[in-house]
Amino acid sequence: MLELKGLTKSFGGLRAVTDLSFTVEKGAIVGLIGPNGSGKTTVFNLVAGFLPPSAGQVLLEGKNLVGLKPYAITRKGVARTFQTVKPFRQLSVMENVTLAAFLRFPMRRHAEAEASRILEKVGLKGKIKLPANDLTLVDQKRLEIARALATGPKLLLLDEPMGGLNATEVDLAAHLINDICADGVTIIWVEHVLRAIMNTSHRVIVINYGAKVADGTPREVVENPDVIAAYLGKRAKPHAAD
Amino acid sequence: MKLILVAVALAALVAAPWIVTDPFYVHLMIMVLMWTVLGASWNVVGGFAGQVSFGHSAFLGTGAYTTMILYLNMGIAPWYGIVLGGLVAAVIALPIGLICFRLRGPYFALSTLAVAEIIRLVALNWESLTNGPVGLLITTLPPVTLAGTALDWESKTPFYYIIAVLAVGALVATSLLARSRLGAYLLAVRDDIDSAEAIGINTVQVRVLALALSAFLAGVGGGFYAMYLRYIDPDAVFSIPLSVEMVFIPVVGGLTTVMGPFIGAVFLVSLGETFRTHFLTGHLIFYGLFMMVAIRYMPEGIWGRLRLMVANRWGVRNA
Numbered sequence: 001m002l003e004l005k006g007l008t009k010s011f012g013g014l015r016a017v018t019d020l021s022f023t024v025e026k027g028a029i030v031g032l033i034g035p036n037g038s039g040k041t042t043v044f045n046l047v048a049g050f051l052p053p054s055a056g057q058v059l060l061e062g063k064n065l066v067g068l069k070p071y072a073i074t075r076k077g078v079a080r081t082f083q084t085v086k087p088f089r090q091l092s093v094m095e096n097v098t099l100a101a102f103l104r105f106p107m108r109r110h111a112e113a114e115a116s117r118i119l120e121k122v123g124l125k126g127k128i129k130l131p132a133n134d135l136t137l138v139d140q141k142r143l144e145i146a147r148a149l150a151t152g153p154k155l156l157l158l159d160e161p162m163g164g165l166n167a168t169e170v171d172l173a174a175h176l177i178n179d180i181c182a183d184g185v186t187i188i189w190v191e192h193v194l195r196a197i198m199n200t201s202h203r204v205i206v207i208n209y210g211a212k213v214a215d216g217t218p219r220e221v222v223e224n225p226d227v228i229a230a231y232l233g234k235r236a237k238p239h240a241a242d
Numbered sequence: 243m244k245l246i247l248v249a250v251a252l253a254a255l256v257a258a259p260w261i262v263t264d265p266f267y268v269h270l271m272i273m274v275l276m277w278t279v280l281g282a283s284w285n286v287v288g289g290f291a292g293q294v295s296f297g298h299s300a301f302l303g304t305g306a307y308t309t310m311i312l313y314l315n316m317g318i319a320p321w322y323g324i325v326l327g328g329l330v331a332a333v334i335a336l337p338i339g340l341i342c343f344r345l346r347g348p349y350f351a352l353s354t355l356a357v358a359e360i361i362r363l364v365a366l367n368w369e370s371l372t373n374g375p376v377g378l379l380i381t382t383l384p385p386v387t388l389a390g391t392a393l394d395w396e397s398k399t400p401f402y403y404i405i406a407v408l409a410v411g412a413l414v415a416t417s418l419l420a421r422s423r424l425g426a427y428l429l430a431v432r433d434d435i436d437s438a439e440a441i442g443i444n445t446v447q448v449r450v451l452a453l454a455l456s457a458f459l460a461g462v463g464g465g466f467y468a469m470y471l472r473y474i475d476p477d478a479v480f481s482i483p484l485s486v487e488m489v490f491i492p493v494v495g496g497l498t499t500v501m502g503p504f505i506g507a508v509f510l511v512s513l514g515e516t517f518r519t520h521f522l523t524g525h526l527i528f529y530g531l532f533m534m535v536a537i538r539y540m541p542e543g544i545w546g547r548l549r550l551m552v553a554n555r556w557g558v559r560n561a
Binding site: 048050069070071072074075079080082086087088089090091095098099100102103106108147148150151 | 434
């Protein structure tokens, strides 16, 4: 349902993403991993329209998204979360999600009903009246997902939904991601918590220096020598000094 | 409860000129209400949408000049001119918004300053239309008879009722905005533009709409300014101090609240006049000090603080 073709992004002389191509099938959970600064978030920004690519195409169900503004891409069914959470800080949890639900439910009453349903799903039902700013980081991460879901996406881009969470919270989040997938939402997921991504993803794509290093099932990927090199550095060759 | 308060406030508004007859105080009330309209204007864009504009005199001045020119050149009565002035200001706001809202934060604020300066220079130099630096003057207002008696334009009472209607209209518009989807979207834009985009809000469009609504109110306020003071020139109506005053009123009164601009206008206009009469020199120093204290200790504004206090007390009682 999503296809990246030769996607490239340069910032001045720096190539953050280089000729990146991959496809994501409908209903999949795809993990996107790579070392710090490898261009994962840039890929999300390119797909969601927050940055214009220098070259290449992003096709959603065959239609090019390049050149559309972020709001237009959301309206086509691509929702995203932010790595550093960006709630509407002064607004209540309920209002945060209701605003997103307005996209499909113009009547406030209906939008609030939808927001309640989603907030229950992500486990924030008891906190709907709090200002988003008063939530803990875990809950702000949940709110970020709830808000993205309220737009009714076909494709959900999760940018490190587990960053900063403890082991129990990670398990809960993994459960939630499986749930969302079961509702028919395709998920691309950037993460540093490798255990979670290996257990939950159907497929894993590894990028380094903005280029694809590996693409396969979690098992294939962890055994790929290029991936090990990307994360740990190359194995020192014996007698390399000679 | 709320309805009763509103009814009492409206009754007080209608009765005020019978109770207060000293022309100076009637003038003061007119100024308070005019600044309520102008403060409500800035509140839409600076409060709800969170986009700080330092150039709102551009819209005030556009409204003032439209009202004046339509009356002097085409004989269109100022009460129509005031509304048309608002519309012209709103139309001018559209391209300004489309250009300036590409910028964020301080860059947007600076661009509004620049736009206001450009418009001032246009008004100063387009002499065939605006009479340039000499300004425009209304000598007589068209006669109006209401219920058999001719309105006396030399008294202040008719002006009081005109601006009272406009001020109530501005506050009702704010209240409707606060309840609308557009209003909710503006608060989202205020809190985080990226997140607003990410949930499908066309943030440029909603900010431009907010600016147009804001400009309409400022233009209406400017149209009234022209009709009431009967003389305008570019340096008077396109001035930076006017723009800044439009910022202070809703900030001191309470941003994003409906009544904030009114409360801010009551305090700042009456304080300004009091300082002016008691300290002939240096009254602006006291005015500035008051402003600093208000913003430092009540960042949510006078009305915002009152609402918080009421909400807290109510919350404690129910806990």
